[in-house]
Amino acid sequence: MGLIKKIQEMKQEMTRWRQKLHQTPELAFEEKQTMRFLIRTLEDMDIETHGLAKTGVIGVLHGKNGPGGPAIMLRADMDGLPIEEKTGAVHSSRNPGVMHACGHDGHMAMLLGAAKYLSQTKNFEGTVYFVFQPAEEHIGGAQEMIKQGLFTKFPAEEIYGLHNYPGLPLGMMATGEGAMLAASDDFTITVRGKGGHASHAEAATDVLGAAADTVMQFKELAKKYIPEGEPAALSVCTFKTTGEAHNALPDAANFTGTIRTFDPVLHQKLVDEMVKIVDAIEAKYGVALDFDMKKGYPVLVNEKVATAFATEVAKDTVGDKSVMNPVPRTMGTEDFAYYLQHKPGNFMGIGTGSGKLGDKNYTDIHSAKYDFNDAALPIGASYWVNLVEKKLPLLTPPSAIDGTAPPPSAPKP
Template sequence: MPVINRIAGLSEEMTAWRRHLHQHPELGFDCFETAAFVEERLREFGVDEIHTGIAKTGIVALINGRENGPTVGLRADMDALPILEETGAEYASENKGVMHACGHDGHTTMLLGAAKYLAETRNFAGRVALIFQPAEENGGGGGVMVEEGIMDRFDIAQVYALHNAPGFHEGEFFTTPGPIMAAVDTFHIHIKGVGGHGAMPHESRDPVVAAVGIVQAIQTISSRNHYALDDLVISVTQIHTGSAENIIPETAYINGTVRTFDPEVQKMVRRRMKEIVAGMAPAYGVKVDLNYEVWYPATVNDPAKTAFAADVAREVAGAENVVDDYSREMGAEDFSYMLNARPGAYLFLGAGPGAGLHQPGFNFNDRISPIGASFFARVVETALPL
């Protein structure tokens, strides 16, 4: 079964929704206009229940099938990124410095398209819970929605999500059983020394030199403290210090990210960072504080639900357009919290050539919206047959 005809017929309408959302991006949990737009569309569709204000601006909407049965959850993220848009599109962001550079406008659109179709047809025995989530990019809105009880409150038995993938063939699905995306941690290191004149460094305790030493030591964790075949990424992404060429500053700041799959590897990294900081402080005569934040867990697909989702994707896109043994990657996703709470699957949907995710030139490919919406709809109809 290819793209559902009724959903294909919604293409222009879905494009209009997506471009409206693209023009009005919002950050984190503050997706007020986005949530209002979603709620307005859902009321037009005639869904049975709309529950708002979950995780501040999140929404769960329910559609009942023709007969009783379990509940399937479908999730879309709604938030944007703090990036100045450079697409030149006529529907470019009207909120300067904020843009949908990850395609969440498209994800929301795909779930809205599925919602309209499912509310019209109701060809399933059970119930679908449409989960519109804020703060995927920063804040863990998925985890907050789980903490606020959506899985139990709405009796969700299984849950699914899609993410667009620029650079992959348009309309192809990619997934894998087990871990598909990494756990993510963030570290902040604050160094306090003694500032002074650049010509008299012996009178100071230089935080710049200490920062360089700490960064170099951190890099040895990957190369010397863990087994090479265990996936691990440690990236220092920010170093801030100094104000002039002849002033030794008083402070320095280091920031970065850690990506892992194995909790034991994650624990080792955290332990080694504490040890490095504790040793470097007296070595350079400075004070060093480490704040190590454990963020999203690894995104782990349920094997049975992943096989099911891949079969549904084959119905929609054709067997030749589905890869069900895709290599796991080091990116992170807060859909992981939902998969920790209920079995389900996370899939990528190829978007064709174009700028990559989190880039100022990124623009979601509207041609894949009917494909994603059809996948969501068929997941429900196949999991909950009449």
């Protein structure tokens, strides 16, 4: 199969789409301008569109023989991140404090490219649902899509996803059967006590000491319970107090962080030990601690058969030597995991890096300087088309359907 020539010729158009989307990023469930752009672009391709989950868009395309037959879903995420862009690109974000730092603009453009090609050729049987999902970043738009009837209103046998990997060289793809991305919980600890003047610390509560002690014990907890080589993390990521003056002791402090694991037993052990630490800190310092744990995304688990199929399509697209399977488990998270709890499917990584495999000198996603590599657009769009045409092959030649097939040859005497 390889890269599809006609899609390669569409690179400039896909680049325009991608860079336009990059200029107008929107946060979770606020993707109204993005939604309008997607609907308009899909309808220009004569693809039927439906709204779902506030700002989500579903494009429906039937194959050469019309409705009926098998159906699959292809998903791209839509939302940006609350980051002030620092790429310096001509197409930089025009929305202050918001940018496409995770490459969702590229995901949408690749899926649009595949949709346009397939709408023109319809060289497949059954139905393809193009799923443009809002709110992937931390809120779980996939859950909302499912709650609002994604799989009942648009019945499909399987679902496939694609995400850019800037640490993977351009032209490579990566996936693996089973657990691929971690589960996550986010926590917030608030320490409350009595503030006061810095010269009379004995009259105040040691709020900062209690908070700092908790942070250090959490770090030791991670070292103690996470086995060497096990992909897991317990990280404190922010630390704030109510005080700003150099001579005033704060009456409250809070810090936030995340737990990421593949092993549910380890995950629960870490949470249980964190609770013990919090209780001990309260008694030791005479402070009140509020411990809020917010459930995050589950482990992303690729189904065996769908992953074997997606791997073959990736090899057909970029070559056997350019596909990594199995791929090392990573601590990233993805709400595509919720779809895979309901349907067989696969989540594939597509390389967008400019270096060699193993090169650490690259700008990662979620960086204010990250910009999707447009050279990957024809690769991703070709992968999508190859997947559809291989999964939903035409059962009857078009000539037999429209009556132009030649009559059978007369038997030889």
